[in-house]
Amino acid sequence: MKNFIPDNISEHENVFDVLKERGFIEQTTDEEAVRELLGKEKIKFYIGFDPTADCLHVGHFMQVIIMMYMQKYGHTPVVLIGGGTGMVGDPSGRQDMRQMMTVETIDENCRQFKKLFDKFLDFDEEWKYEGNEGVYQPGHENKTPEPGKAIVVNNAAWLRPLNYIEFVREIGTHFNVNNMLRAECYKQRMETGLSFLEFNYMLMQGYDFAVMARDFGVKMQFGGNDQWSNMLAGKQLSRKWNEIDVEAMTFALLTNSEGKKMGKTQKGALWLSADRTTPYEFYQYWRNVADADVEKCLRMLTFLPMDEVRRLASLEGAEINKAKEILAFEVTKLVHGEEEAIKAQEGARAAFGGGAGGNAANIPTTEMAAAEFEGEGKGLLTLIKDLGLVPSNGEGRRTVEQGGLSINGEKVTDPKTMVTLDKFADGELLIQKGKKKFQKLVIK
Numbered sequence: 001m002k003n004f005i006p007d008n009i010s011e012h013e014n015v016f017d018v019l020k021e022r023g024f025i026e027q028t029t030d031e032e033a034v035r036e037l038l039g040k041e042k043i044k045f046y047i048g049f050d051p052t053a054d055c056l057h058v059g060h061f062m063q064v065i066i067m068m069y070m071q072k073y074g075h076t077p078v079v080l081i082g083g084g085t086g087m088v089g090d091p092s093g094r095q096d097m098r099q100m101m102t103v104e105t106i107d108e109n110c111r112q113f114k115k116l117f118d119k120f121l122d123f124d125e126e127w128k129y130e131g132n133e134g135v136y137q138p139g140h141e142n143k144t145p146e147p148g149k150a151i152v153v154n155n156a157a158w159l160r161p162l163n164y165i166e167f168v169r170e171i172g173t174h175f176n177v178n179n180m181l182r183a184e185c186y187k188q189r190m191e192t193g194l195s196f197l198e199f200n201y202m203l204m205q206g207y208d209f210a211v212m213a214r215d216f217g218v219k220m221q222f223g224g225n226d227q228w229s230n231m232l233a234g235k236q237l238s239r240k241w242n243e244i245d246v247e248a249m250t251f252a253l254l255t256n257s258e259g260k261k262m263g264k265t266q267k268g269a270l271w272l273s274a275d276r277t278t279p280y281e282f283y284q285y286w287r288n289v290a291d292a293d294v295e296k297c298l299r300m301l302t303f304l305p306m307d308e309v310r311r312l313a314s315l316e317g318a319e320i321n322k323a324k325e326i327l328a329f330e331v332t333k334l335v336h337g338e339e340e341a342i343k344a345q346e347g348a349r350a351a352f353g354g355g356a357g358g359n360a361a362n363i364p365t366t367e368m369a370a371a372e373f374e375g376e377g378k379g380l381l382t383l384i385k386d387l388g389l390v391p392s393n394g395e396g397r398r399t400v401e402q403g404g405l406s407i408n409g410e411k412v413t414d415p416k417t418m419v420t421l422d423k424f425a426d427g428e429l430l431i432q433k434g435k436k437k438f439q440k441l442v443i444k
Contacts, residue, residue, distance in 0.1 A: 004068060004303060004334060005069065006305075008305055009303055010305075014038055015069055015070055015075065016035040018069060018073070019069060022299050022300060023252065023296070023299050023300065024066065025249060025252075026251055026252050028247070028248070029231075029235055030247060033247060037219065042147070043075055043076065044075075044076045044078050044145075044216065044218045044219060045075060045077065045219065045220040045221065046077075046079070046080045046209075046212060046218050046221055047079065047223060048080040048081075048085070048155075048205065048221075049079065050082035050085055050086040051082060051083065051109030051110045051113055052086065052109070054108060054112040054113075055276050056116045056117075056272045056273075057269040057270055057271050058254065058271075059224075059253070059254065059261070059263055059269075061301075061335070062300065062301075063222070063223070064117070064121075065301065066251060067120075067150065071121060071122070071148065071150060074147070076149070076150065076151065077121060077150040077151075078150070078151055078152075078153060078218055079151070079152040080155055080208060080212070081110045081114065081152060081153070081155070082154075083154040083155060083156030083159075084154070084155040085155055085204050085205060085208070086101065086106045086109070086110075087103070087106060087159075088197055088201050088204060110154060114152060117150075117152065122150060123149060123150050123151065123152060124149035124150070124151055126142075127141060127142065127146075127149075127151045128153075129157055129215070130142050131157055131158070132215060135166050135170040136170070139211070155204075158208075159208075167203075170241075174236070174237050174240045174241060175233070175237075180199070180202055183202065183229035184226075184228075185229050186202075186229075201230070202230050203233070205230040206233035206236070206237040209233075209234025209237070209238060209246060210234060210242060210244075213238045213244045213246050214244060218246070220246060220247045220249065221234055221247075222248070222250070222251065224250060224253050228248075231250065232248065234246070235247070235248055254297075256289070256292075257292035270282065270285055278364055279335075279343065279344045280343070280344045281364065282336065283329070283341065283344035283347075283348060284348060284437070286301075286324070286327050286331050287327075287328035287348060288324070289327070294312070294313055294320060294323050294324060294327060295310075298312055298313060298323070298326075301334075302326075302327065302330040302334070303330075303334075304330065312327075328344075328348075329344075347364070351438035364440065366387055366442070367443070368442075368444070369444060370421065370427075370444065373421045373423075373424070373443065376418055377418040377419050377420035377423075378419050379416075379417075379419075380396075380400065380405075380412065381396040381397060381400070381415055384396050384399075384431065387431070387439050387441070388439075389433045389437060390433070399434075400415045405432070406432040407419070407423060407431055407432075408429060427442055428440060428441065428442050428443075429442075
């Protein structure tokens with residue numbers, strides 16, 4: 001049993017109260033009904049994940065944490081992987097249409113998603129959905145999931161085989177186009193252009209909810225605030241089509257004090273895979289959050305008791321850095337394991353001038369051929385761009401000219417600097433960008 005959440009996480013017994021205490025809950029279809037349902041029954045609930053990449057990022061991780069809480073309190077998470085909806089693409093929160101992926105890419109992304117979910121949730125691997133005969137004949141599960149175990153299902157099972165005429169006759173008749181166009185996910189795209197392909201997405205997600213409610217008793221859908229219109233569509237379809245009452249609940253997106261989504265780095269998304277975002281980079285992201293965001297991140301991304309969260313968030317001045325270290329360590333431990341979290345923490349301490357336990361061996365390291373630095377050497381701007389310290393030569397030039405770059409502890413202010421072999425000490429070079437970003441370069 002994956003036991004990430006301690007028993008003393010909360011004094012509440014109803015998971016609804018726990019989630020509310022941690023500040024997750026934003027909207028519910030009926031708060032009183034939802035709270036009563038989660039207190040009286042152990043239910044199946046689902047969260048959908050479209051396989052837009054081959055890896056989960058921090059935005060997904062918020063939803064994973066919700067499922068971990070629900071599993072801790074005895075409910076059955078249904079991880080819905082969107083092998084069907086992923087072929088259309090969710091227009092919610094987007095200014096343009098998603099890039100189309102091949103079926104092979106979508107299926108491979110689905111497989112990679114499942115591997116990452118296995119790190120955080122216990123699954124009943126014997127459970128499976130045994131399909132249906134289109135929109136008219138209900139499908140079924142092969143068994144009741146083991147208590148305390150999650151299950152995973154791919155909506156490709158019921159979306160890809162659909163007969164389009166049957167679908168629009170049976171399902172499309174329950175959707176009012178005027179109401180759909182008032183939905184936020186469509187409204188914001190009307191000026192730039194909304195494809196008919198994307199317009200179908202709400203029908204497909206609503207159908208997902210209705211199928212699972214009908215075929216294996218799913219009673220709730222959870223998701224981010226940006227999914228509210230699609231979730232309401234599923235609730236209404238279940239009632240109109242199958243006379244089944246279901247509920248929905250949305251959660252706050254992880255945003256900073258300025259209202260911007262967290263989890264974006266200079267290199268792009270903050271991924272949960274060490275191959276895409278190293279444990280050190282992951283640790284450093286949380287170590288460097290703004291003071292105003294510490295309390296929210298501790299509350300939502302760690303399983304520290306609320307008393308401890310409040311104590312750490314109340315620290316001021318230089319003391320708040322202790323809270324940031326704990327935040328970074330706890331989140332990195334959860335995603336990458338305790339050993340990697342310790343390495344990342346030691347690397348960060350070494351890079352920031354040592355301190356107890358500082359270990360320079362854990363600073364992110366890149367190897368390059370010595371031949372690149374022979375003779376006139378390699379241009380500094382090219383080097384820091386290749387190392388991912390800056391996204392472009394222009395940004396690199398500004399960083400250097402403004403005194404934001406050091407090599408082996410000495411500031412470099414000439415963007416025309418060439419990095420040659422004689423700058424390496426024992427085959428190593430330490431490059432520092434700003435106060436908090438370090439990269440060790442080793443020649444081979």
